[in-house]
Amino acid sequence: MNESCDAPACALPEEDVLAMTDIHVEFPVFRGIAKRKVGTVKAVDGVTLRVKRGETLGLVGESGCGKTTLGRAALRLYEPTSGSVCFEGTDITHLKDRALRPIRRHMALIFQDPSGSLDPRKSAGHIVGEPLRIHKLTSSKADYERRVEELFSLVGLDPCMMDRVPHEFSGGQRQRIGIARALACDPSLIICDEPVSALDVSMQAQIMNLLKDLQAGLGNLAYVFVAHDLSVVRHVSDRVAVMYLGRIVELTSSADLYHDPRHPYTQALLAAVPIPDPYVEQDRDRIYLEGEIPSPLDPPTGCTFHPRCPRAIPACSEEAPELRDIGGGHEVSCLRV
Amino acid sequence: MSRLLEVRDLKVDFYTPNGTVRAVDGVSYTLDEREIVGLVGESGCGKSASQLAVMQLTESPGVIAGGEVLFEGHDLLRFAKNGPEMRAVRGGKIAMIFQEPMTSLNPVLTVGAQLEEAVRTHCPLSKSEAQERAVELLRLVGTPSPETRVKDYPHQFSGGMCQRVMIAMGLSCSPRVLIADEPTTALDVTTQAQVLRLMRNLVEELGTALVVVTHNLGVVARYVHRIYVMYAGRVVESGTTKDIFAHPRHPYTLGLLKSVPRLDERHGSRLIPIEGLPPNLIDMPGTCAFLPRCPNAIDRCREESWPELESVGGGHDVRCYVNLGEAR
Ligand SMILES: Nc1ncnc2c1ncn2[C@@H]1O[C@H](COP(=O)(O)OP(=O)(O)OP(=O)(O)O)[C@@H](O)[C@H]1O
Ligand SMILES: Nc1ncnc2c1ncn2[C@@H]1O[C@H](COP(=O)(O)OP(=O)(O)OP(=O)(O)O)[C@@H](O)[C@H]1O
Ligand code: SF4
Ligand SMILES: [Mg+2]
Ligand SMILES: [Mg+2]
Numbered sequence: 001m002n003e004s005c006d007a008p009a010c011a012l013p014e015e016d017v018l019a020m021t022d023i024h025v026e027f028p029v030f031r032g033i034a035k036r037k038v039g040t041v042k043a044v045d046g047v048t049l050r051v052k053r054g055e056t057l058g059l060v061g062e063s064g065c066g067k068t069t070l071g072r073a074a075l076r077l078y079e080p081t082s083g084s085v086c087f088e089g090t091d092i093t094h095l096k097d098r099a100l101r102p103i104r105r106h107m108a109l110i111f112q113d114p115s116g117s118l119d120p121r122k123s124a125g126h127i128v129g130e131p132l133r134i135h136k137l138t139s140s141k142a143d144y145e146r147r148v149e150e151l152f153s154l155v156g157l158d159p160c161m162m163d164r165v166p167h168e169f170s171g172g173q174r175q176r177i178g179i180a181r182a183l184a185c186d187p188s189l190i191i192c193d194e195p196v197s198a199l200d201v202s203m204q205a206q207i208m209n210l211l212k213d214l215q216a217g218l219g220n221l222a223y224v225f226v227a228h229d230l231s232v233v234r235h236v237s238d239r240v241a242v243m244y245l246g247r248i249v250e251l252t253s254s255a256d257l258y259h260d261p262r263h264p265y266t267q268a269l270l271a272a273v274p275i276p277d278p279y280v281e282q283d284r285d286r287i288y289l290e291g292e293i294p295s296p297l298d299p300p301t302g303c304t305f306h307p308r309c310p311r312a313i314p315a316c317s318e319e320a321p322e323l324r325d326i327g328g329g330h331e332v333s334c335l336r337v
Numbered sequence: 338m339s340r341l342l343e344v345r346d347l348k349v350d351f352y353t354p355n356g357t358v359r360a361v362d363g364v365s366y367t368l369d370e371r372e373i374v375g376l377v378g379e380s381g382c383g384k385s386a387s388q389l390a391v392m393q394l395t396e397s398p399g400v401i402a403g404g405e406v407l408f409e410g411h412d413l414l415r416f417a418k419n420g421p422e423m424r425a426v427r428g429g430k431i432a433m434i435f436q437e438p439m440t441s442l443n444p445v446l447t448v449g450a451q452l453e454e455a456v457r458t459h460c461p462l463s464k465s466e467a468q469e470r471a472v473e474l475l476r477l478v479g480t481p482s483p484e485t486r487v488k489d490y491p492h493q494f495s496g497g498m499c500q501r502v503m504i505a506m507g508l509s510c511s512p513r514v515l516i517a518d519e520p521t522t523a524l525d526v527t528t529q530a531q532v533l534r535l536m537r538n539l540v541e542e543l544g545t546a547l548v549v550v551t552h553n554l555g556v557v558a559r560y561v562h563r564i565y566v567m568y569a570g571r572v573v574e575s576g577t578t579k580d581i582f583a584h585p586r587h588p589y590t591l592g593l594l595k596s597v598p599r600l601d602e603r604h605g606s607r608l609i610p611i612e613g614l615p616p617n618l619i620d621m622p623g624t625c626a627f628l629p630r631c632p633n634a635i636d637r638c639r640e641e642s643w644p645e646l647e648s649v650g651g652g653h654d655v656r657c658y659v660n661l662g663e664a665r
Contacts (some may be wrong), residue, residue, distance in 0.1 A: 062525040063496075170614055200379045201552060205596035205610035212607075228525065231555070235598035235608070255604045272530040273600050274555030278578045280601060281559045288534070289527045292495055 010084070010091040017189050017222045018051040018074060023083035025069050030295060031276055041296045043069040044080075045246035048323070051189065054215065056223040058237030058254070060230055060269075066246040067226045071191040074224065075107050076100065088188065105135050108182035110175075112194035117178060118166040121334055124177050125162030128152065131184040151180040155210060172203035179210065183218075193226045208236050230273045234258060239329075242266045245296055245304045252330040262332045264311045265289075303335065311336050341546050342368040342391075342431075342514055347404035349386045349395055356619040360386040360399070362570035365646075368514065371540055373547045375561035375578070377554065377593070381569040384550045388516050392427050393418045408514075429459040432507035434500075436519040441503055442491040448475070448502050449487030452509060460508040474505040479535055497528035504536065511543060515600055518550040533560050554597050558582060563652075566590050569616055569626035572646060576653035586655045586662045588633045625657070633659045 007053045012019050025044040028037050037280040044066045051057045051191055059067045070079040074085060076092060084093040092103060108131075111117040129148045131137075138144040151157040155176040166174055175195060182190050192211065196204040213223050233240055234254050242263065250263040261267045268289040275281055291308045294300055300307050306316040316335055323333040349361035361383040367375050376384050390401050393413065406413040408426065416423040426471035427433075435441050443451055456462060462470060468487075475483035491499055500520065507515055517536065521529035537560055540547050540648040549561060557564055557578065564581045566574045566589065574587040585591045592611035613630040625643045628634055637658045646656045 046397045062480050090399065172614075177459065200592060201554070202379065202611040205598075205608035206612075208598070209608060229598045230526065231598045234600060234604075235602065235606075253604075258600060265411070269526065270600065272526040273601050274530075274553070274559035276554035276558045276594065276597055277599065277601075278558045288530065290531075292497065292528070293525075 005317065008091040008094075011087040012086050012089050016047075016050045017053045017087075017088055018224075019086040020047060020049045020070075020074060021084045022071065023047045023049075023073055023085070024081045025066075025073050025078055026081045032267055033075075039297045042246050042299070043296065046071060046083075047246075047248055048250065049241065049251075051222050051224060052224055053188065054220050055238045056215065056236055057226070058227050058233035058240040058245060059224060059226045060228065060233045060240060061243035062228060062269075064293065064296065065243040067228075067243060068193055069246075070243070070309070071193055071224055071226050074191060075104065075109060076310050077109070082280075102135075105131075106133075106188045108190045110178050110182050110184070110190060110192045110195045112197050118174060120166055120179045123163050123165060124157075124169065125152075127166070127177060128162075128180045128184065131181060135185055137185060147184075151183055154183060154214065155180045156206075160311075171199055171201075172206060175199065175203075175207050175253075176210070178197040178209075186218075188220055189222045189224070191224045191226070194228070195225075196232060197227060197229065200214065204232070208232070211236060216262075228271060233274075242269065245293065245299055247333065248331070249305065249333045250331065253291075255329055256328075262326065262330070262337045263334050264309050264336075265305050268308075268310075303333075339368060339370050341370050341372075341408070343405075343407040344387075344391060347387055347390055347406070348402040349383070349390045349603070350400050350402045351386075352398040352400070353619070358571055358618045359402075359621070360618060361390060363404075364565075364567070364570070364572055366565050366572065366575070368546045368548060370513075370546055371544055373537065373540055373549065373560060373562050374533075375557040375564045376548060376550045376567060377552060377557055378566060378567035379552065379593075381615055382567040384567060385518055387567075388518055388548065388550060389434065391516070392431060393423055394427070394433075421504055425459070428455065428507075429510045430512055431490040431514040431516065432510075432512040434503050434507045434515065434517040434520050436522055442499060444491055447488055447490055448494065452487070452506060455506045455509040465484065467576070470509070474509060475502070476601050477508065477539075478502070478505045479531070480505075495528075497524050497532060500524060500528075500532055501535070504532070508539065508543070508545075512545060514546050514548070515539075516548045516550070519552075520549065521556070521655065522551070522553070529556075536560075554593065560599060566593070569618060569621070571626070571643070572654075573627070573656045575646075575652065579621075580651060580653050584653075584662050586649060586653070587627075587629050588659070588661065589627050591661060592630075594633075633661065635659055639650075 012259050024046055027041045027043055029039050029041055031038045047070055061067055069078055073080050084091060090103060125148050128151050138147055141313055153158040157176050196207050225236050234257060236253050240257045241248045244265050250266045261270055268287045271287040287307055302317040302319050303321050306312040321333045321335045323331050325331050345365050347361055347364045351358040351360055364387050378384055389395050391406050395401050449471045452474055453467040456467045456470050471487055472483045480486050521532050561578050563577055565572045568589050574590045585594055595609040598612060611630055616626050623642050625638050628638050644656050644658050646654045648654050
């Protein structure tokens with residue numbers, strides 16, 4: 001479905017909504033008063049990723065590993081330094097703003113801090129209806145109001161709260177407002193960047209259930225769900241990509257992620273997450289990851305995980321492993337797998 | 338095991354323009370030597386307010402409205418807030434670690450200077466002895482090459498390392514009790530695991546007792562011996578960790594457990610959140626504060642006042658008219 005005639009098409013299986021190929025995103029780093037450039041951060045360092053229609057793909061990894069950058073590059077809110085982004089059969093990598101706008105309508109973003117992303121002076125109704133106005137999607141004032149009401153109900157907010165301003169809502173309700181706005185243009189893809197990280201456990205559960213219900217109800221909605229909490233990501237995702245220093249080190253189904261993790265980093269990450277059950281905890285294997293994530297300004301050679309890896313061999317510091325399919329769509333990037 | 342700390346019927350009020358908030362409403366708990374106790378509950382339930390009150394660190398518009406904090410034969414709340422006795426306890430015998438490591442350290446002083454200061458406030462050491470102790474403390478909390486790192490400034494340390502420095506500072510005078518308020522919330526899981534394991538080892542090696550304030554039920558399950566579950570300023574259930582997780586008897590505790598995703602869950606399982614929000618703590622109705630959200634409420638809950646905390650045996654206490662354990 002090409003909405004813009006000058007947009008280049010790209011070969012993409014019909015079942016994929018998004019395909020990112022060999023994406024690099026680099027940020028220059030400046031230091032001192034003279035703002036001298038001292039280096040480049042490879043925030044995303046060669047990521048290839050597909051998102052199927054209607055699925056939830058989780059992106060997990062420790063702070064600074066490039067999750068947010070990758071999510072934003074998918075929407076071209078950050079410009080990739082190299083690589084290509086295809087969305088619903090269109091190569092959007094080099095599209096100019098005007099050509100990009102009608103396509104971007106079908107992609108949306110939800111943030112971690114609901115209050116930070118909502119204009120504090122505008123009413124909730126105004127905020128939710130904004131995309132409808134920008135893209136002129138409703139035919140009349142009555143149609144507009146009906147649609148905004150519908151969006152409120154869809155996310156479990158009482159439409160009579162439309163005139164309130166954001167600070168009159170709880171954190172969980174503000175996140176619902178953010179979700180309602182994201183849904184306004186019938187997106188086929190929503191990038192959810194830490195949407196529940198700032199919420200209390202019961203509110204987290206409510207929002208996760210809401211996201212799942214919306215997906216089941218709306219049919220063709222895919223999520224890229226970014227979070228650092230592995231239990232949360234595994235719960236909402238069909239497949240999960242584990243990132244380390246700007247790269248994907250493992251990508252597999254949510255079931256296999258827990259039952260058959262192959263990358264030593266994934267294994268260590270899983271082991272570090274405590275399970276809320278003392279009987280399970282007392283019998284779990286302990287793998288302790290020592291040291292800290294290296295500076296992305298000066299990443300280690302070879303496999304960037306090798307300085308912390310319990311299974312590293314000499315070759316790991318020289319040769320950078322490729323992400324490869326070990327069967328059944330389970331991808332791992334490790335020389336020893 | 339001997340009793341180290343006993344908090345009885347602690348009350349903390351905040352005077353706000355909209356009325357008086359009773360943030361802590363009669364909290365009691367005990368802590369034994371070498372024990373790790375967890376305080377859990379949703380945001381705003383009074384976890385931090387109760388721990389700050391134990392140290393008499395409650396700040397205006399808050400006041401400690403009642404209770405006792407029994408420690409080494411004294412009621413700490415009878416000491417003058419800034420008197421010599423309270424200062425000797427605070428940071429000396431009882432130390433507190435706060436959630437935000439970055440904001441708790443002074444950015445213009447080296448890590449070593451701050452550690453030395455902490456050491457010398459409470460222990461009669463010479464400058465050079467304090468310097469040695471600072472290096473020793475950094476090594477104790479697992480900082481590589483502590484001799485050189487003492488000369489670094491906080492911004493040269495990562496979040497996890499700053500949190501270790503805070504722990505080192507808390508340990509500077511070998512406290513009997515360490516209170517850690519969300520010690521790892523700002524950290525990545527692997528760092529969280531390192532820091533919590535460190536704290537547990539210190540409890541075992543140094544005989545310190547630890548209070549961990551957290552909303553993370555996983556952390557509680559892995560590291561804590563006994564739990565106090567708080568709701569709207571009161572303890573609603575307490576007991577050993579295994580008992581609370583295996584046989585939760587308060588509807589709120591059960592609700593919390595059902596709303597968190599577990600790493601080992603079957604894929605596709607559904608969470609059951611607690612509906613609604615915690616109450617506004619101004620003008621509480623007097624009935625059970627969990628009543629508006631409670632799926633198990635009976636007529637009695639609507640007619641009578643908030644129930645007392647009662648023992649169900651085995652050191653397990655519950656504040657509820659419906660005994661969920663028996664219903665099952
Ligand atoms: N606008 C920017 N300018 C310079 N560097 C940036 C910028 N945005 C991100 N970075 C750097 O790129 C790397 C990846 O950052 P990113 O925010 O994508 O990580 P993340 O995985 O989302 O982390 P978190 O879990 O903390 O949100 C980090 O090293 C970060 O410091
Ligand atoms: N300075 C203050 N002024 C007014 N009310 C306050 C103040 N500090 C705390 N409170 C109130 O006291 C109650 C308890 O707060 P407290 O900080 O102890 O919660 P908590 O359980 O530590 O929550 P969190 O998990 O968010 O840290 C809250 O409902 C809050 O509204
Ligand atoms: S006392 Fe009643 S309302 Fe309160 S938690 Fe128990 S069952 Fe629910
Ligand atoms: Mg991020
Ligand atoms: Mg707190």
